[in-house]
Amino acid sequence: MLQAALFRLRAGMPPLEPRPDLGAAGSWLWMLTGQEPxxxxxxxxxxxxxxxxxHGFSASTFTARVVTSAGADVAAAVCAALGTFSGxxxxxxxxxxxxxxxxxxxxxxxxxxxxxxxxxxxxxxxxxxxxxxxxxxxxxxxxxxxxxxxxxxxxxxxxxxxxxxxxxxxxxxxxxxxxxxxxxxxxxxxxxxxxxxxxxxxxxxxRVVGWGAHILEQTRDPRIIRPAAEYVGPPAPAPLP
Incomplete structure (x- = not known):
């Protein structure tokens, strides 16, 4: 609803209330176009x-789970997932x-x-x-x-x-x-x-529905997600003690 309202406001049109009688997709089309689909x-x-x-552990879903594993709230996890998703x-x-x-x-x-x-x-x-x-x-x-x-x-x-x-x-x-x-x-x-x-x-x-399910599942695991990394750059110029 918020996304549809913002779209219409940017286009100089008034936002529209949802139409539950049209179903989720029909209501979405109505709120965007102003026409009954x-x-x-x-x-x-x-x-x-x-x-x-x-769709499994896509990049955005993994992002949402990583943020959730750090103890951040749902809003932070969804916003982080959206940032990845925008690519x-x-x-x-x-x-x-x-x-x-x-x-x-x-x-x-x-x-x-x-x-x-x-x-x-x-x-x-x-x-x-x-x-x-x-x-x-x-x-x-x-x-x-x-x-x-x-x-x-x-x-x-x-x-x-x-x-x-x-x-x-x-x-x-x-x-x-x-x-x-x-x-x-x-x-x-x-x-x-x-x-x-x-x-x-x-x-x-x-996809936000899927992210929500993954976020709820991740909250059951108190461990933070921290993938390992292997350094493959040039060796140090001198041996380290």
């Missing part, structure tokens, strides 16, 4: 929110993946676009995952919703996806770089009318 849009956003509530390699990825799709424009440009980015040493947003070596199952779910919602964007996304995967296989042999959740998350949110600058806040709206 179509049932299929509320269903698609519901699927997105549920699929991204938690472009984590929760800040969906809008950047859609920006890339906009840059590509047409499927016939996809391979050339990928080659240019790979040659420049840049990441291809929306592809590759630190854990999955196949297509992210959340991406597969959201692709189904994107196709069901239809339209030129969904058609472009499906065609570009295949071109990018084949180009990455050619340019990075031996690497398993498949579609991740951010690629179709951006497509679905755009189809449902969520403003692009609210993609990451929408993602966080779901």
């Amino acid at each position: 179509a049932p299929e849009h509320a269903e698609a956003v519901t699927a997105y929110l549920i699929s991204t509530v938690d 472009p390699l984590h929760g800040g990825a969906p809008d950047r993946a859609l920006d890339a799709l906009d840059e590509i424009g047409t499927p016939d440009r996809a391979r050339e676009w990928v080659r240019e980015r790979v040659t420049a040493g840049e990441r291809i947003m929306g592809f590759g995952h630190p854990v999955y070596r196949t297509m992210d199952p959340r991406a597969a779910l959201l692709r189904e919703y994107a196709v069901q919602l239809g339209g030129p964007l969904a058609s472009l996304a499906v065609q570009v996806e295949q071109e990018v995967i084949e180009a990455l296989a050619e340019l990075k042999p031996g690497r398993e770089l498949h579609t991740n959740v951010e690629y179709y998350a951006g497509v679905v949110m755009e189809q449902c009318g969520i403003p692009r600058e609210m993609f990451t806040p929408t993602f966080a709206t779901a």
Whole structure:
């Protein structure tokens, strides 16, 4: 509610009260856009929110648990998790993946676009995952919703996806770089009318539920999380006593 209100205030629009009768996702869309969402849009956003509530020890979740282990309160743990989450390699990825799709424009440009980015040493947003070596199952779910919602964007996304995967296989042999959740998350949110600058806040709206569960679990363990580190720099110029 706070995020939606801040978005509308920045845009010069009055905040809106939640609509419990529309469900969590429908109410979120209402508070952002001021329009009662179509049932299929509320269903698609519901699927997105549920699929991204938690995802193991992601960077932001680990951050929340580390802060909690130090005895800090819930607000501190959530704020720390949000700071990690804001990074472009984590929760800040969906809008950047859609920006890339906009840059590509047409499927016939996809391979050339990928080659240019790979040659420049840049990441291809929306592809590759630190854990999955196949297509992210959340991406597969959201692709189904994107196709069901239809339209030129969904058609472009499906065609570009295949071109990018084949180009990455050619340019990075031996690497398993498949579609991740951010690629179709951006497509679905755009189809449902969520403003692009609210993609990451929408993602966080779901993930804060998972952070909360991890924070509660971590409070049961009184030990502070302190990973070990091994120094691998140059040796000291003189032996230490």
